[in-house]
Amino acid sequence: MDRTVAPDGIDLVYLNMPVEETFFRMLRHREFDIAEMSLSSYVMSCFSETRPFVAIPVFPSRYFRxxxxxxxxxxxxxxxxxxxxxxxxxxxxxxxxxxxxxxxxxxxxxxxxxxxxxxxxxxxxxxxxxxxxxxxxxxxxxxxxxxxxxxxxxxxxxxxxxxxxxxxxxxxxxxxxxxxxxxxxxxxxxxxxxxxxSIFPIMHTIVIRREVYEAHRWIAQSLYKAFAEAQSRVYRELEETAALKVMLPWLNAHVEEARRLMGDDYWSYGFKENRETLETFLRYSYEQGLSKRKLCAEEIFAPETMESFVI
Missing domain, CATH: 3.40.190.10 (Periplasmic binding protein-like II)
Known part of the structure; x- marks a missing residue:
């Protein structure tokens, strides 16, 4: 949002609004090229004839419920x-x-x-x-x-x-x-x-409008890399002790506790790291009558973002 991280080849125009408004406008009217989206709504959209969105394995909202x-x-x-x-x-x-x-x-x-x-x-x-x-x-x-x-x-x-x-x-x-x-x-x-x-429930993912993705498939990987870089910066900032980055008095203690319980990558992005959590959610969506069949996790993300690469 503050442009300290920029996705390769993309000049983002960032609109910051409540997630309910973002979801409504994207699901009903396809107003944005890229948007944060409810994981459940995205999974349901996969059963529409046009499959209007494609997701990348970035999860800006997670929450134990x-x-x-x-x-x-x-x-x-x-x-x-x-x-x-x-x-x-x-x-x-x-x-x-x-x-x-x-x-x-x-x-x-x-x-x-x-x-x-x-x-x-x-x-x-x-x-x-x-x-x-x-x-x-x-x-x-x-x-x-x-x-x-x-x-x-x-x-x-x-x-x-x-x-x-x-x-x-x-x-x-x-x-x-x-x-x-x-x-x-x-x-x-x-x-x-x-x-x-080992499940940390995923609430939201990032989606790209299908026609934008099909015209410029490289943007899925570019966005994924940028979100991963931003996440790495946040991890580092949350561990700073000179000045707290979030208004929580014992922020450092919270971070250390999360790392002890959940590992260093306690808010993980990526497909392989989250496959079990995603498969659990997809089973729930099917069992609760929202999905017409049980999707596999591989079906819901841009294939360009499902494997890591080494430089």
């Missing part, structure tokens, strides 16, 4: 199995964060995708639409909430029992409030999950 399950304290939900039979809100059924949440709940706790009824709509503002049309199997139940309702208020008022989301709802009141996390000790649980699975 055990912390993103919120419950109404009066719902009787104390552990994951208590979700079975409940009413669960989700801003969009196809959002990447809820896909990971549903998959983890199924794999780790036995709460299957069709064990709950879903209610979709705006979290803080009414009338949020699905960015892509859904064609779900009949056993998965997704209802639209009313035109004046929001999921955050519905959770607070007990109109839904739980919420799977990416953003913390404004109705969250902490461990003793009406709206609580299912896993208030989420850091401990997420660390254990990583130790057991």
């Amino acid at each position: 055990h912390s993103s399950i919120y419950v109404n304290a009066a719902s009787g939900i104390r552990e994951p199995k208590d979700l079975i039979g409940k009413r669960v809100g989700t801003p969009e059924y196809q959002m990447t964060a809820p896909v990971w949440i549903r998959g983890i709940l199924s794999d780790e706790y036995g709460v299957k995708v069709d064990d709950v009824t879903y209610y979709a709509g705006g979290e803080e503002q009414p009338n949020r639409p699905e960015k892509l049309p859904l064609d779900l199997p009949g056993h998965i139940r997704v209802n639209r909430i009313g035109p004046t309702q929001t999921l955050s208020a519905m959770l607070r008022d007990g109109e839904i029992d739980a919420l799977y989301t990416a953003r913390k709802p404004s109705s969250y009141e902490g461990p003793t409030g009406r709206v609580r996390r299912l896993f208030e000790n989420f850091v401990e649980i997420e660390r254990a999950y990583f130790k057991r699975t």
Whole structure:
């Protein structure tokens, strides 16, 4: 963004906007040549006739999502199995964060995708639409909430029992409030999950409009190299001790802890490094009715970016 890293042969015009706006404008109107995109939305776009995008294995957003399950304290939900039979809100059924949440709940706790009824709509503002049309199997139940309702208020008022989301709802009141996390000790649980699975969930990737890629296939590798260089710079900056680069008092301790648990490349880019995580997500997308078949990870990235080269 600040041009300290420039992709070979490309003069980027960078537009910085909320990811929801970026995703909507790219998915609905193809407004950009290159864009950050929800991994789930991108996978769904692979089943359209034109396959409008091609991705590179760069992942600007990753997040352990055990912390993103919120419950109404009066719902009787104390552990994951208590979700079975409940009413669960989700801003969009196809959002990447809820896909990971549903998959983890199924794999780790036995709460299957069709064990709950879903209610979709705006979290803080009414009338949020699905960015892509859904064609779900009949056993998965997704209802639209009313035109004046929001999921955050519905959770607070007990109109839904739980919420799977990416953003913390404004109705969250902490461990003793009406709206609580299912896993208030989420850091401990997420660390254990990583130790057991080696999965650090991927939320977003980078896509190129298909016609731009087909006309100039070299830009996939050029972009990948530039993102990798920018990532290397950030790794170095986060380890600086002269002046902290992020407003976290114990930033260096966080970085050292991440390296001990996850290795030096704790936020890895690249296909081979992330194949297991990607295959897990693609299985979830298929199991949850979003993908028409189970894709292989090799199918979703520009082939120019799937192998490393040595200079």
